[in-house]
Amino acid sequence: MNAMTQDSCSSEEQRAERLTLMGQPPRNRRERLRKSAWIGVWLVFLSSPVHDLVSGNHTTGGTVAGWFGLAAFVGLYLALVFRNMGRPYGRRLVGCLILLLAALAVLLCLTLGPAWLGLFCYVSVSCGIILPLQLAYWAIPATGGVMLLVGLxxxxxxxxxxxxxxxLIGYxxxxxxxxxxxxxxxxxxxxxxxxxxANEERLRLARDLHDLLGHSLSLITLKSELAGRMLPAHPDKAAQQVADIEQVSRQALVDVREAVTGYRRPRLAAELAGTQVALTAAGVTAELPxxxxxxxxxxxxxxxxxxALREAxxxxxRHSGAQRCTVELLRRQTLDGPILExxxxxxxxGGSGKAPGNGLTGLSERLEKxxxxxxxxxxxxxxxxxxxVSAPAAADVGSAS
Structure with missing residues (x-):
């Protein structure tokens, strides 16, 4: 079963790859040969003009002129078909080439006979595959009408x-x-x-790095300042602060490694414990749930x-200069349903009072997701x-389980 699924996925990928290459210039010799073979199949309609030239129905001058005219016609047709190889043609040049192709078909049919009417198939193909859809709807029947007039x-x-x-071939x-x-x-x-x-991934990485390192580096800076003030008079307390700095820096390194290897999902209980440590070290009275x-x-x-708790x-x-911080975690019932707040x-x-910084912007994006x-x-x-965030009621959780 797995083998069949893999084969199916492989065939779908190959089909998607072939569709992707349509309308794209060939990238190597193999693709160039494949595209040339596909286009060469449609040259079968030249069999009638070639047979007319080799059958001896015309004078020597007419036969030579016919070969030159046929070569010019095929060259124009191939130029239109391969118009996107190298430097693509402009719309005006493509339109002029189609008109020149039609004029050459009319001239060859009028001078060399009805055996050359098959050239109008190539004019119809060029109109159908190159011109915009609305213009092609008119150009194809016009090509058929011109062919009828020439044939009459x-x-x-x-x-x-x-x-x-x-x-039919044109449409x-x-x-x-x-x-x-x-x-x-x-x-x-x-x-x-x-x-x-890629932009979203870069934004996520920048947001994660800010959230991961901002908290830890702020705590390291704070404890470094405390250690510097304590060092002359209280070397034992300064040593404790240095030990805390080492612990925080090691944890920051672990967090960065986890963020690099995969998406890190912090736990609320662990962040509450870290909040107690950070606020106490900053001299802020903490009231936690x-x-x-x-x-x-x-x-x-x-x-x-x-x-959100870490950023707050x-x-x-870093910014508030507060003496007290209260953290609450409550379940509430709103018009939109139960939530955890x-x-x-x-x-x-309250900070500088300017526009929201990168931290709050990143938090808003996380919560929206x-x-x-x-x-x-x-x-x-x-x-x-x-x-x-939304918080299903206990009854809903029980019924789901």
């Missing part, structure tokens, strides 16, 4: 027999041309999606709340950050 001038019924073929080529144009657009869209995915109840909370939602505490330590409030200055919301702003006595 020769007094033969050959034109009537070829009319249906000219129309069939409009489908091929539309498929090629759609494939080219899909290839461009796929490249755009890949670029957007007990062990959080995370029943029914998804891993993405818990990780988003943990990042980092801002309290994390609130971090301090009595500090987890289906949550973020509110942050100054209050009457400090600054407050509130992060909310």
């Amino acid at each position: 001038h020769g007094g033969e019924g050959e034109a009537g027999n070829l009319l249906l073929l000219v129309l 069939a080529m409009t489908g091929v041309g539309q498929l090629i144009r759609t494939t080219i657009e899909l290839r461009k869209a796929r490249a755009t999606v890949a670029q957007l995915a 007990a062990e959080p109840d995370l029943t029914g909370i998804s891993e993405d939602s818990e990780a988003a709340l943990a990042w 505490v980092t801002n309290v330590v 994390l609130s971090v409030e301090d009595n500090g200055s 987890a289906g949550g919301t973020l509110e942050a702003g100054r209050t009457k006595h400090g600054f407050r950050l509130v992060a909310r």
